[in-house]
Every structure is written in C-alpha cells, then in structure tokens.
Amino acid sequence: MRAFRAGLLVGCLLVALCPPVEAEPGPSSRDVKKARQAVRDRSQDLSRTTAELVTAQSRLDELAAQVERLVEAYNGEVVRLRQAEEAYAQARARLTAADAEVELARRDVALLAAESYGGLGLMKPVVGMLVDRGGTDGFLHRAGVLGHLRGERSAILGRMRDAQEVAAILRAQAEGAYAARQAAAERARQAKIAAETAVAAQRRDTRELTARKESLQRQVDAARSRAELLARRRAAALAGLVTGGSTMGDAAANWALTQLGKPYVWAADGPETYDCSGLSMRAWEKAGVRLDHWTGTQWTAGPHVPLDQLRRGDLLFFAHTGDPSTIHHVGIYVGRGQMVHAPQTGDVVRVASIWRGDLVGATRPR
Template sequence: MRARMATTTVMALLVAGLAGGVAAADDDTVPSKSDVRDARTAVRAQADDVASVRARLVVANQRLQQSAVVAAQAAEAFNGARWHADQAREAAAKAQQGVTAAEADVERQRRAYTDSLVTSYELQPSLTALSAIVHSHGITSVQERTVTMGNAEDALDGNYDEFRAAAVVADVARDRAERARTDAEKAERDALEAKRSAQRAADAAASDAQAIAAEKATLITRLAELQHISVDLAQRRQSTLEARAARAAAAAAVQEQEQEQEPAAPAQPTSQPTSEPTSEPTSQPTQEPSDEPTTDPEPETPAPPPTAPSPKSGAQAAIAFARAQIGEPYRWGAAGPNAWDCSGLTAGAWQAGGTYLPHYSVAQYEQSTPISPGQLQPGDLVFWGSSSNPGSIYHVALYIGGGRIIEAPRTGVPVREESMYSWTAPNFYARP
C-alpha cells in the first residue's frame, strides 16, 4: 500500500511540474531521478512480496504433502507388520499341528515296538535255534521254525527303526515349531512398535496440518492485502493455481510413464539410395534369377504388452461398496465398519466383490495382476509408492473409471470420490 501511494505521489508531482513549466532541479516539489528510481523499486518490491507469498504457500503445501506421505508410510508399515505377524502366527499354528501329529506317530510306533517285544519274548522259547532243532520233525520242520524265527527278528528290528524314525521326525517338528513361535513373537513385537510409530506419525501429521493451515491462512490474508482483493477471492485464486499445478504435474507424470512403457520405434528406411546408379549398363546381371518368387520382408512389429486379465464380475459390487462408505472417517489401521484406512477400504470393497485382499497395500499389489495405466478398468487398484520398487507402496485406492477413484486418504479427510491426479500421479496399477 505504501509503495503504491509513493508511486502515485511521484507521478502526481511529475504531472504537476510539467504542467506548470517548472524545470528547476533544486525545487523541492520536483521529483529527482533518485525519487523515480526509488518509486520503481518500491513497485518491484511489492511484486516481489506477492511472489514471495506464493512461494511460501507452495512450500507450505509441499510440507503438508510430505507430512501426509510420512504418516501414510507409517500407517501402511503398521499394516504390513500386522500382516506379517498374522502369517507368523499361522505358521506357528501349523508347526504345532505338525508336532502334535509327529508325537502321535511316535506314540503309535512305541506301542508297536513294545507289542513286538512282548510277542518276541513270548515266542522266544519255541523259536530259539536249539529248540527249533530239538523239537523238529525232520529238515522241513527245522527250516520252517528257522524262517519263523528270522521273520520275528526282522519285524522287531523294523518296528524299532520305525520308532526311531518317528522320534527323529518329532524332534525336527519340535525344533521347527520353536523357531516358528520365536518368529511369531518377534513379529508381534515388530507390529507393536510399528503401531506406536504409526501413532506418532499420525499425531505429527495432525499437528503439522493445523500449523500449516494457520500459516496458509496468514499467507492468503497477506496475499489479499498485496493484491487489494478480498481474502475469499485470494483463497479461490490460490486454490485454482494449486489445482492447475497439480493437474500439470500429474499430466507430466503420466506422460513420463507412457514414454517408459512405449516400445522403441522401428528403424525407418532411408530416403536416398545407398549408391549412385551407373550410366553404362552392365553385361552381366548383378544377381542370378531364382525360381522362387521374391517377397519384401515384413517389418518387425514390437511385442504387444502382456494381456491383463478380464475384470472380475465383482468389480461393480466392489465399487458400490466403496461408494457407500463415502463420508466415513479415515482412521489408520481401520477396516470398517464405520472407519477406514486406504488398504482397509479396498480390502473391504473387494471382499464385497467376492475376492480376498490382505489389509496391506504392498500385499494387495503382490497378490494382484500388474497392469499399465492404459489398461485400467473400473474396479482396478491404483497405488502410490515413493520409488519404482513395489515395496515402497504406501497408498492404494479403487479406480471407478474416468480417471476417478474412491479412497480413504488421510487423517482429517473422510472417504471420498476424487480425481486420481488430485494429489500426485499414482505409479503402480493392478487388477485383483
């Protein structure tokens, strides 16, 4: 305001001086070159203030986005730790079942071996070598008794071997079960620590959001003062600029993805012949004629991208379920019925569509079929990751067509339908 008033004063004095024919350089009412230069500097300073305020708004938005990303990463890390803990518990339960079965087998083999010992003891007087000869009635009887004695000894040895083998198997099963229990206990501790980290990240994100919102409100007010407009108009203008910038960034990201997926173009034929034609005809043909007709070789065509599976019949049911949750609050780690996080919502939606998905975005991608952006169909999943590695995925949403998604975005923002480019462009896509 002061800069504009100074400029107006300088210009008014200039006009007044010219109209009155005043030319004296030492007249106090005539602005000097220094006065004009100072006025122009003030105007530029005012413009710099507007640019500075807008730059600070951009920085504030970046801080808000980064804080939300950190919170989302922590929340999905908790979901991942919880999922791994569930798997570890299942592995421990199966290992214990193996121990139970192995110990039951050991008991059966022990009884069988004990029975064979008792039987051998009872038959021992009549099956000794001396008894077989003394009580035999000829060579045939001796042979029969000897064979019977050998069979009894073989059976006893076989039962013992089976008993020992069952005991070894039981020992291995117990070792495996112990390791599985140890892994499950560690996974439980990891999940608990991940839960604490997620809570700290969520609290920090909420605090950041409050502070940044207050900072942005102050900056918008300052911008309105500098531009001599209402705060409401300044807010709407800023929102329009931010939306335009987000669309431009998303379009650039999509274009970059498409360029990465496009196959290399085949080489084009040259327009000029490789050699100059000769003026004199040659006496001999340059190539012997062949009996087979010649055909031009077909140009090589690039291999088509892998065919994505057809969308499942449950896609519309998944979309209908997700749409019914719009307006319900976001809460990290939640999977309904009245609150959701990102992977909880997509898991619940596809459960309604008849397909199981883990409550963990990375596992949802791994258990689905990766597709390209051009293959997206309603019901597919779109993912955000911090790198080209699927292990970096921290957010997932349900695609509903027309470039739009249904998502559970972050703390303080309920389940909503939105453009999938409203934040940043996703970088992974998959079909359950």
C-alpha cells in the same frame, strides 16, 4: 462616499479577474495514486500468502506420506505374521501326528520288552528247543519260529526308530516355524510402534500446520473474487461419478463413493473409519475380490493398466521415487480423472484428482 465607490470598483475588478478556485471533479490524483498502491500491496500480500499456503500444504503432504509408508509397512508385517502363524500351526499339527506315531511304536516296544524279560513270548521257543525230544523236525520248526519272532522284533524297533527320526525332523521344523512366527510378531510390534509414533508426531504437526493453513486460506479467500471462491469450493459432482454400470470395477467404485466423509484412521478397514489400503480392500470385497490390507500385495493383485486405459474401480498407486517398491498410497478410480481415497490422519474419505506427481501406476484386481 467617493472613496467607498472606488473600493467597490477595485473589489469587482478583483473578482472578475481572479475567480474563486473550484473543487477538482472526481477523485483526486492523490486518491488514485493511493488506490493503485493499495492494489499493488494487496497483490503482493496475496502472492506471499499463497506461497506460504503452498509451503504449509507441502509439509502436510510430506508428513502424510511418511506416515503412510510406516502404516503400510505395518500392514505388510501383519500379513507376514498371519502367514507365519499359519505355517506354525501346520507344523505343530504334523508334529502332533508324528508324536502320536512315536507313542504307538513305543507301546509295541514296551510290550516286546515285557515279553522278552518276563520269560514269555519270545523265550518260549528257546526253552522248547532246549527240552525238545521230538526229533529233527520239531527242532527246525522251533528254530523257524524263533527267527520269525526276531524279524518281527527288529521291525518293531525299526518302526520306532523311524517314527522318532520323523518326529525329530518335524520338531525342528516346528521350532523353526515358531521362531519365524516370533520374529514376525516382533517385526509387527516394532512396525506398529513406529507407525504409532509417527502418527502421534503427525497429529501434533498437523494441528499446528492445519491451523496455519486455515488462516492462510482465509486470507487467500478474502483476496479472491466470489466467482473464484465458488470455483475453489465446488464439490466433486458426485452424481456424475456414480454410474449404473454392472462390472466388478463399477461395484467397487460405487461402493467406495458411499463411504465419503468417513474419517481416516491408520490401519483401519471399516466400517466407520479407513486407511487407504483398508478402503480399497473393502471396496473390492464388495465386488467379490479378496485383497490383503496392504498396498504391497494390492499392487500385484491383477494386471497393471496403462493410465490412458483406466476403468472405474482400478486401483491407483502412489510412490515417492517412481519406484513401485516405495508405494505409500492407493486410491480407487471413479472416472473423469477422479479417485476416491482415504488421504491422511485428520482427513476424511474424499474425491480427488488422480494427477499427482507421485502417481506410479494402476492395477485392475481380479
């Protein structure tokens, strides 16, 4: 009994002197450390993913610009081919008229030959002179008639010779116009092949890059806050871009905004699909201004406008080196630093910021 009491006393003393260890309140320092590491890892992943996304988008932009150059080169060759065809048609019309004149002259010459060699017409004065017994007056009269007929024969022959020379000149011009038309047709054919080849390659690369871009975008979106995601996805305020203005530029801009969402197709000019210069051509057509389906002539379709004086409907041009001769894209200014454009294969007509690194200037068609 005494031993039991002693043991109990020792136990109580141990409890009093050494209380049990309590659980650490809140997250442990290890948990905090792990959480902080997770934040750093997530931030690094986000940085890498964002960089990859920028690289993928840059490649897509490069492909789009390359294709646009070839597409616009094709559009330019089509314009030149149409001009060559018109020149050839005019040359053919002039040649046809000249050939008709030659034919008329040839008939007169044939009649002259028939009369001369058939013993008629011009031979009668000669025979008359040989048998004339009427004195000096009769002889002189017949000699005058013969001289007049010889002059008329010379005029007929001269008219035919002149008609033939004119026809020869016009035939050479027509042949030159035909050769120019054939050369233009061949250039257009080659430009079309180049554009089609580039578009096919772009489609292949775009499918792969777009899939990669979408995957990366999903990763970036997952790392963003809801507020950031909503800000990135916020659509252009269409209601704020459409105005009730009545100028030609307003008419072009407002019509272009009605085409949002329609697919980009190279060399297309509506009504269901467009390329960049096809959209701008149709927009200004609605305003009563005719443009070619080519950035090359759209750039010179009116005065160039300083970027700080833009008005709705002005055409914005983009080039690789800042040199207008390398223009590859056009958009339609709709206000608030925004434009409507048909961007590239696989995309649709959309609103975008005008402030790109390759913006080279603006034109106000008239």
